[in-house]
Amino acid sequence: MDKDDLIQEVSKKMKLIRVEFGYTQNRMAEVLGLSKKTLVQIEKERTNAGWTTVVAVCALFQDSDVLKNLLGDAPLEITETIAHQQIDRPSGRTMGGKVWWTNIAEDQSFTLQQNVISKHYRIIDQEYNRWFSSFDVQEAEARFKQLIKD
Incomplete structure (x- = not known):
């Protein structure tokens, strides 16, 4: 897995992570520092999240079952390993x-x-x-x- 793979995979799961935590699109966008419009584009898979957004998702939602099913028990460790090689x-x-x-x-x-x-x-x-x-x-x-x- 490399940076692009992680970005693509986390982007595909953003809506599921948001729903898992019971967040509205407005709340999720606020937590991640995105506009609601950008979040909607990511959730509809029209664009991928940026690297900093993926890092934020892995850090802020590291206990997410969706992320753990995608990356294993340590989403933040994988992100850190990719970032630092x-x-x-x-x-x-x-x-x-x-x-x-x-x-x-x-x-x-x-x-x-x-x-x-x-x-x-x-x-x-x-x-x-x-x-x-x-x-x-x-x-x-x-x-x-x-x-x-x-």
Whole structure:
């Protein structure tokens, strides 16, 4: 998944996300900083949302079941990984990947996982803190080897 894919997929789901949260078009437009006219155009799939709107949707509606079905359990993580191309620093505690993740490699300290929906990779520690995210399997495997060696 790349930036364009994310923009297209989230744009297609904007109306469902709005309805899921019980927002009117006016309220949703206000929350996202859009005009109602722009939101209507996105919802009718006449145009796609812009990158900043997609980031806002993933951040503000990260608990959305619609987004989770589209991107897995961590919409904001996927957005952040795409924006930075990878994340290589300890950050936020995850739920451990019991539903949306497949374990690729494990060691006593770290687990390398792949998201079954977005196909991106991440490394978490024993307490489920995320240490690394990337869409590149070779980068993920190299970082995993480095972490378990240290």
